[in-house]
Amino acid sequence: MPFLARTYELLGYGIPETLLTTWAIMAAIIIASRVAVWIMLSRPVQDPPSGGRAIPELVYDAVQWLVDGTMGRERRGFIPYVGTLALFLFVANLVGLIGVTPPTADLNTTLALATITFVNIQYYSIRRKGIAAYLKGFFEPVAFLAPLNVISEVALPFSMAFRLFGNMLGGTIIMGLLYSVLPVIVPVVPHMYFDIFAGIIQTFIFVMLTMTFIARAMD
Secondary structure (H helix, E strand, O other), X not given: OOOOOOEEEEOOEXXXXXXXXXXXXXXXXXXXXXXXXXXXXXXXXXXXXOHHHHHHHHHHHXXXXXXXXXXXXXXXXXXXXXXXXXXXXXHHHHHHHHOOOOHHHOHHHHHHHHHHHHHXXXXXXHHHHOHHHHHXXXXXXXXXXXXXXXXXXXXXXXXXXXXXXXXXXXXXXXXXXXXXXXXXXXXXXXXXXXXXXXXXXXXXXXXXXXXXXXXXXHO
């Protein structure tokens, strides 16, 4: 497994491997979501879910449980965003198992995701409090701390992006080095940590931070 993303030529343009992988993951999630909705709507209400039909509802219930516990039942409107973010990160963090560079090992991807969260935080904070109260918050508890409060707010997406990027890139580099000096079968055990365990943990952390910051901005 290489620890530097490859670049492919497409219509005369150099397309990074991580971008192609991101497109593939997005397409897979869109298709899977449409199939999941069809499965859920095709089941008669009086019939309990069973077999494969239960999987979409279990996933939805898990996301709903997270949103209820972190943001509150009154904010279930965030379930689609949180669910999509969790699914994308889960798949993106685990694709290293099939020998491609995880999109989350590319700072462009993690910064884009963190920026979306940042925009949500600012938007819902202004929507909830009003522009005057929103701006006033930067001058609390004392006015001379306003520059530090602004810097702290602006640094938030970079902190989230670099945390996820650093962890995933570090694992990718280590696995690349192991594959370069050891037989293919030997690095299987490190894969269990760097790709599976760390990938799941980083997904959970990023999603929890997203929900926590948005909920705090709306309080």
